[in-house]
Amino acid sequence: MAIRKDPNGKPHISQVSPAAAIAGGEFQIRGRGFSKAAARPRVTFGEIEAPVIIGSDSFIITRVPENASVGELVIRNGAQASTAWTCEIGIQIADGVHPVANPAVDAEGNIFTTFSGSRGQKTPVSIYKVDLNYTLKPFLSDVMNATALAFDREGLLHISSRYEGVIYQVTPAGQMSVYVEGMGVATGIAFDAEENLYVGDRQGTIFKISRSRQIYVFATLEPSIAAYHLTFGADRHLYVTGPTTSSFDAIYRIAPGGEVEVFYRGLGRPQGMAFDAENRLYVAASLGGRRGIVRFGEDRKPELFLSGPNVAGLAFTPSRSIVIATNGALYRMDAGIEGKPLP
Numbered sequence: 437m438a439i440r441k442d443p444n445g446k447p448h449i450s451q452v453s454p455a456a457a458i459a460g461g462e463f464q465i466r467g468r469g470f471s472k473a474a475a476r477p478r479v480t481f482g483e484i485e486a487p488v489i490i491g492s493d494s495f496i497i498t499r500v501p502e503n504a505s506v507g508e509l510v511i512r513n514g515a516q517a518s519t520a521w522t523c524e525i526g527i528q529i530a531d532g533v534h535p536v537a538n539p540a541v542d543a544e545g546n547i548f549t550t551f552s553g554s555r556g557q558k559t560p561v562s563i564y565k566v567d568l569n570y571t572l573k574p575f576l577s578d579v580m581n582a583t584a585l586a587f588d589r590e591g592l593l594h595i596s597s598r599y600e601g602v603i604y605q606v607t608p609a610g611q612m613s614v615y616v617e618g619m620g621v622a623t624g625i626a627f628d629a630e631e632n633l634y635v636g637d638r639q640g641t642i643f644k645i646s647r648s649r650q651i652y653v654f655a656t657l658e659p660s661i662a663a664y665h666l667t668f669g670a671d672r673h674l675y676v677t678g679p680t681t682s683s684f685d686a687i688y689r690i691a692p693g694g695e696v697e698v699f700y701r702g703l704g705r706p707q708g709m710a711f712d713a714e715n716r717l718y719v720a721a722s723l724g725g726r727r728g729i730v731r732f733g734e735d736r737k738p739e740l741f742l743s744g745p746n747v748a749g750l751a752f753t754p755s756r757s758i759v760i761a762t763n764g765a766l767y768r769m770d771a772g773i774e775g776k777p778l779p
Contacts, residue, residue, distance in 0.1 A: 445469060445472060445513070445516050446469060446516045446517070446518065447467065447468070447469045447470050447477070447511040447512070447513050447516060447517065447518035448467045448468050448469055448518060448519075449465060449466075449467040449509070449511060449518050449519070449521045450466055450468070451465070451466040451467070452464070452465050452466075452509065452521050453466075454739070454740040454741055454742055454743050455523065455524055455741065455742075456523065456524035456525070456526065456741065456769060457500045457523065457526070457728070457742060457743040457744055458500065458526035458528075458728075458742065458743075458744035458747075458760055458762070458767045458769075459500050459501065459502045459504065459526075459528065459744070459767075460499065460500065460502075460744055460745040461499070461500050461728055461744035461745065462489065462497055462498065462499050462500070462726070462743050463497070463498050463500070463509070463523065463743065464495070464496075464497050465479075465495070465496040465497075465498065465509070465511065465521075466494060466495055467494060467511075467518070468493065468494050469493065469513060469516075470491065470492065470493050470494065470495075470511055470513055471491065471492065471493045471513055472513040472514045472516070475513060475514045476488065476491055477491045477496060477511055477512065477513055478511070478512040478513075479496060479498040479509065479510070479511055479512075480509075480510050480512070481500065481501070481504040481505075481507065481508065481509055481523075481525065482504070482506030482508050483506075484503055484504045484505075484506075485501070486498045486499060486500060486501050486504065487499045487501065496511065500525065500743075504525055505525060505527055506525065507522055507523040507524055507525040508520040508521075508522060508523075509521045509522075509523050524742075524769055524770075524771060525769070526742070526744070526758075526760050526767035526769040527767060527768055527769070528765055528766070528767050529547075529570040529759075529766050529767065529768045530547075530549070530564070530566050530570070530572045530765060530766040531764060531765040531766075532551075532572070532764075532765075533549050533550070533551055533564055533572075533761075533764065533765065533766060534550060534551045534552045534553060534559075534763060535549045535550050535552065535748050535749060535761035535762070535763065535766070536550065536552045536583055536662075536663060536707075536748055536763070537550075537583055537584040537585070537624060537663065537665055537707065537708050537748060537749045537761075538584070538585065538665070538667075538708035538709070538710060538748075538749035538751050538761065539585065539749065539750075539751045539759050539761050539766060540585035540586060540587055540593065540751060541587075541751045541752070541753050541759065542587060542591060542608075543587075543591060543754065544568065545568055545753050545754045545755060546565055546566065546567055546568065547565070547566040547753070547766065548563055548564070548565055548566075548575065548585055548593060549563070549564050549566070549585075549761060550562065550563055550564075550582040550583065550585065550595075551563075551564065551582070552581055552582055552583055555581060555598075556580070556581070556599060557580075557581070558580060560574075560577065561574040561575075561576070561577055562576050562577055562579035562580075562582040562595075563575045563576035563579065563582055563585075563593075563595065563606075566766065570768070575610060576595075576606060576610055576612065578612070579595055579597050579604060579612075580597055580600055581597055581598050581600075582596075582597060583595075583596045583597065583622065583623050583624075583663065584596045584622075584623055584624045584625045584663075584665070584666075585625075586625045586626055586627060586633075587778065588627055588633075588778075589627075589631065589778055591608060592605050592606065592607060592608075593605070593606040593608075594606075594615060594625055594633065596619070596622040596623060596624070596625050596635065597622060598621050598622055598623050598638070598663070600617070601617060601618055601619045601620050601621065601622050601637075602614055602616070602617045602619065602622065603615045603616045603617070603619060603622060603625060603633070603635060603645075615633070615645075615649070616635075616645050616649055616651065618651070619635045619637055620637030620638075620639050621637055621638045621639055622635050622636070622637060623636045623637070623638045623660075623662075623663035623664045623665070624636040624663060624664040624665040624666035624676070625666060626666035626667055626668055626674065627668070627778070627779055628668055628672065628674070628692075628779050629668075629672060629779040630647070631647050631779075632644055632645060632646055632647065633645040634654060634666055634674060636663070636664025636665070636666050636676065636678070637664070638659060638660040638662065638663050638664050638678065639659050640656050640657055640658065640659045641653055641655075641656055641657075642654045642655040642656070642657065642664070642666075642674070642676065654674075654690070654694050655674075655694045655696050657676065657678060657688060657696065658678065658680065659678075659680075660678030660680060661679060661681060662678075662679050662705075662707075663678065663679075663707070664677070664678045665677045665678070665706070665707050665708050665749070666709075667709045667711060667717075668711075668779050669689075669717070669776075670711065670715045670776065671715075672692055673689050673690060673692070674689075675687060675688070675689055675690075675699060675709055675717065676688040676689075676690060677703075677706035677707060677708075677709060677719065677721070679706060679707065683704045683705075683722075684701060684704075685701070685702075685703050685704065685705065685706050685721075686698045686699070686700065686701040686703075686706075687699040687700045687701075687703065687706060687709075687717075687719065699732075699736065700732065700736055700738065702723075702738075703719065703721040703722065703723060703730060703738070704721060704722035704723070704725070704727070705721060705722060706719050706720065706721035706730075707719075707720040707721065707747070707748050707749055708720045708748055708749020708750060708761070709749075710749075710750050710751055710752060710775060710776070711775070711776040712752065712773050712774060712775055713773075713774040713775060713777070715734065715776070716731055716732060716733055716734075717731070718730070718731050718732075718741060718750055718758075719731075719732070720748055720749050720750060723738050723739075723740050724740075726740050726743060727743070727744065727745055727746075727747065728740055728741070728742045728743040728744045728747055729741045729742040729744070729747060729750060729760070742758075742760065744760065744762065744767075745762065746763045746764070747760060747762055748761050748762060748763055749761045751775070752773065752774065752775020752776075753768075753775070755770075756770075756771065756772050756773055756774050756775075757769060757770050757771060758773065
């Protein structure tokens, strides 16, 4: 079927996928009139030109440049320019960090993230705090390989150390104590509605720790080469990812009684997860070879929500922004989406 041309030769954008990206992420653009004669199409975000990976008259893949901050996407085919298409672009708010799981956000909107380091590496700072002015400050030291973060209802931060097998509890003032130990290669952590803490030992065990700190084996799973990542849905089920060497990994859904089912299989290297207030699940993963954040609705069908490289996790803020953690930086995107409240 022939593609209808604009009689004025103006490029026309009909679809952009996904709706959001961070630096290094890619948008797929469909439409018509993108090229003229032998001229290669040009893509800009505001005043910033973006590299074109694939360019034809009706289809473009473009990569978001590092310095892009405005999501007004325009295509030029020479003298003519398309109408601007509004995309969501995540803005970098911190670098020099090393998250390997979700960041954590307190009730005021302060963001906490790790400098996890390689196994056995003692880093000068274990946990950083990004305040409401997006100033990055050291918050805590002396946690070897800090991995996952989770707040309880009282505002106490909990931190897993995959090197020590210890979960630490930290006050807002930075006073740290051991909450529980002997958790194997402790990675993901999450609280349920009764304030029981769940800990993922990536060797194959999900532990449940009661408020009185009694320890139970809650479920067993296939071991992970990297980590387990945990979150609770509104259905009171625990959702778990654990990347393996497969490019066809699963999200597991575990009932309150410990029964395990596969929620979805077919993601590449799924990592950190979070639910929004509408019970949609967001997962740092790749879908069909495209890396970023994948979103699931009630029908369990995945869609690429955000494109970006090296995404390890995400978190929602009280201001309805999303914080995206890559393996070296944090980004903020004003998505207007409310996160699921604490259990």
